[in-house]
Amino acid sequence: YTYIDGLGLIHPDDQWGENFLLSDLPAGDYLVEATVNGKVYRQNVTVQAGKTSWVEIRTEN
Numbered sequence: 001y002t003y004i005d006g007l008g009l010i011h012p013d014d015q016w017g018e019n020f021l022l023s024d025l026p027a028g029d030y031l032v033e034a035t036v037n038g039k040v041y042r043q044n045v046t047v048q049a050g051k052t053s054w055v056e057i058r059t060e061n
Contacts, residue, residue, distance in 0.1 A: 018054075032057070 004025050012019040028048040035061045047053045 002038045025047050027047050030045050032055045034057050041057045043055045043057055045053050
């Protein structure tokens with residue numbers, strides 16, 4: 001899920017402070033990949049059963 005307004009801008013959820021989520025992933029190790037302005041960013045994450053996992057992808061200015 002993402003939180004996009006009518007102008008196509010992404011805003012974080014007011015309570016969680018995040019702006020994208022996937023729910024009900026099986027526990028395990030994942031590689032998250034995002035492409036921003038043609039540059040690929042990758043981050044490993046371990047999802048544990050019954051817990052919230054966070055990934056923060058910081059882009060270059």
